[in-house]
Amino acid sequence: MHKAIFLNENDNVVTVVQDLNKGDIVIYPTSDSDKEQLTVKEEVPLGFKVALHDIARNEMVVKYGETIGTASAPILKGTIVHTHNLQSLRGRGDIE
Amino acid sequence: MSYRFLGYQRENGQVGIRNHVAVISAMDNCNAIVNKIATQVHHCLPITVWYGRTGFHDQTESPHLDALVGLSCNPNIHSVLVVSLEEESAKMLCKKVTENTGKTATYIAVQNEGNSILAVAKGTEAAAQLVSEATEQSPSEFDLSHLTVGVECGGSDTTSGLSSNPALGRISDLVIKHGGKVILSETSEILGAEQVLAERAVSNEVKEKLLSIVKKVDEESKSLGINLSEINPSPDNKAGGLTTLEEKSLGAIIKGGTSPLVEVLDYAETPTKSGFYVMDTPSPACESITALSAGGAQIILFATGKGNIIGAPVSPTIKVTGNPNTAVTLGPNIDYDVSDVFLGKKTFDEIEEPFMDFIMKVASGKKTKSEILGEEEVVIKPSPLSI
Numbered sequence: 325m326h327k328a329i330f331l332n333e334n335d336n337v338v339t340v341v342q343d344l345n346k347g348d349i350v351i352y353p354t355s356d357s358d359k360e361q362l363t364v365k366e367e368v369p370l371g372f373k374v375a376l377h378d379i380a381r382n383e384m385v386v387k388y389g390e391t392i393g394t395a396s397a398p399i400l401k402g403t404i405v406h407t408h409n410l411q412s413l414r415g416r417g418d419i420e
Numbered sequence: 421m422s423y424r425f426l427g428y429q430r431e432n433g434q435v436g437i438r439n440h441v442a443v444i445s446a447m448d449n450c451n452a453i454v455n456k457i458a459t460q461v462h463h464c465l466p467i468t469v470w471y472g473r474t475g476f477h478d479q480t481e482s483p484h485l486d487a488l489v490g491l492s493c494n495p496n497i498h499s500v501l502v503v504s505l506e507e508e509s510a511k512m513l514c515k516k517v518t519e520n521t522g523k524t525a526t527y528i529a530v531q532n533e534g535n536s537i538l539a540v541a542k543g544t545e546a547a548a549q550l551v552s553e554a555t556e557q558s559p560s561e562f563d564l565s566h567l568t569v570g571v572e573c574g575g576s577d578t579t580s581g582l583s584s585n586p587a588l589g590r591i592s593d594l595v596i597k598h599g600g601k602v603i604l605s606e607t608s609e610i611l612g613a614e615q616v617l618a619e620r621a622v623s624n625e626v627k628e629k630l631l632s633i634v635k636k637v638d639e640e641s642k643s644l645g646i647n648l649s650e651i652n653p654s655p656d657n658k659a660g661g662l663t664t665l666e667e668k669s670l671g672a673i674i675k676g677g678t679s680p681l682v683e684v685l686d687y688a689e690t691p692t693k694s695g696f697y698v699m700d701t702p703s704p705a706c707e708s709i710t711a712l713s714a715g716g717a718q719i720i721l722f723a724t725g726k727g728n729i730i731g732a733p734v735s736p737t738i739k740v741t742g743n744p745n746t747a748v749t750l751g752p753n754i755d756y757d758v759s760d761v762f763l764g765k766k767t768f769d770e771i772e773e774p775f776m777d778f779i780m781k782v783a784s785g786k787k788t789k790s791e792i793l794g795e796e797e798v799v800i801k802p803s804p805l806s807i
Contacts, residue, residue, distance in 0.1 A: 327763070327764050329582050329762075329764075331582075339578050339582060339661070341762055341763055341764065342763075369661070370579075370661075370743075370744075370745065371577050371578040371579055371660055371661035371725075371743070372578070372661040373578070373661065373663070387667060387670070388581070388667075388670040388671070390613070390615075390616065390666070390670050391666065392612070392663065392664050392666045392667035392670065393649075393663065393664040393666055393667070405663070406658075406661070406663050407658060407663055410663045410664060411649070411664065412612075412647070412648065412649035412663075412664035412665050412666060413664075413666065414611055414612050414638060414648065414649075414664075414665055414666055415608075415611060415637070415638050415641040415642065415646075415647070415648025415649065415665060416641075416642070416647055416648070416649075417641050417642040417643065417644055417645040417646045417647065417648075418645060418646060418647040418650075419647075
């Protein structure tokens with residue numbers, strides 16, 4: 325069984341600890357259960373984040389129990405969350 | 421558990437974990453002379469710099485002078501030989517070092533000696549004498565209350581915030597529990613996580629100072645019209661899975677542990693009492709670790725994910741990774757591997773004691789990889805104005 329790291333009950337992403345293939349199942353222990361599972365829908369490299377559920381455009385992405393940015397595109401459960409669909413909210417001199 | 425290390429007692433009560441004679445360029449035009457002296461005199465530590473010709477004044481902020489005074493005053497330095505083009509700047513630096521610490525700080529000025537060849541000759545003689553004096557001193561045993569630890573991360577990836585930085589955080593808490601000091605730096609890598617640190621401030625004043633230094637970075641990036649996240653996280657951070665600055669910062673601040681935030685230090689400022697500090701510094705590793713050394717950190721714990729090899733010449737720098745791939749590929753540069761925590765094979769509780777034992781070995785004289793390989797650099801924060 326593959327592993328992922330879940331940090332806080334408010335998080336909507338987990339981080340995988342090894343390279344994964346499409347269809348792999350990861351297990352991520354939470355405070356309630358040590359058996360939570362997620363099927364990844366694409367190849368995921370070690371250390372990348374995967375959505376725990378569908379995340380709508382402009383919805384906050386949460387890791388460490390804190391906002392790490394907002395979804396710049398809809399994110400499907402089990403897919404990678406990275407620069408193509410997550411953007412920073414801070415230090416943004418490029419937007420009004 | 422009582423942790424102890426072998427260190428060098430200084431006149432002002434501080435304790436060094438190394439016993440260096442530093443040969444320091446006051447300004448960039450003297451770097452070649454410093455390097456020539458260090459070639460001839462074994463066991464001295466050359467420190468060269470860029471800029472500095474107009475850096476010796478008290479009129480406004482002068483990071484150049486503050487950093488050179490701080491580096492010279494670091495307890496790992498037994499004594500100092502300053503090399504300068506002219507006498508006044510060298511005198512100013514030496515006076516501040518001697519007043520602050522009581523240690524020997526002497527200088528040579530090229531213009532006083534007549535030319536560079538004569539300056540090298542005189543500097544060689546002076547440095548050799550200082551090394552002879554330094555090596556008379558034997559180390560003795562001290563506890564953690566004598567230690568200031570700088571915590572740094574560079575070449576980060578998502579493993580940093582999930583394994584190496586939390587491992588450093590464990591050590592930070594342990595050092596403070598035993599009466600030591602811990603300094604976290606890199607202001608722009610607090611941005612996005614400042615709310616977490618602000619809650620730990622011991623007073624409103626400390627909280628406001630923390631928020632103000634972070635706000636300054638945020639506003640500067642806005643006034644420049646840039647998207648900070650396009651620059652930081654860096655390309656290698658992003659290749660390692662880090663997406664936004666908020667995410668990087670939230671992972672970065674964990675290395676400071678969980679203790680109350682005692683004070684926010686200015687660049688190169690030295691903490692006075694036990695506890696957890698934030699220092700206002702740039703975020704690139706060379707600039708940050710130079711500031712930590714200048715603030716008196718005798719040792720630096722440096723977490724890396726994708727791999728950053730650099731260390732601070734004045735403060736032995738322990739390179740720690742939680743990335744199992746980096747632990748192999750960067751093996752010759754890594755001092756301590758905590759990837760078993762990332763992989764879920766070990767807990768932070770299990771690694772805390774052996775990690776601390778390792779740190780005590782380094783504090784007692786074991787060389788770090790960056791010390792052995794000479795991958796060390798001093799980079800002083802640029803002055804607001806190069807006149």
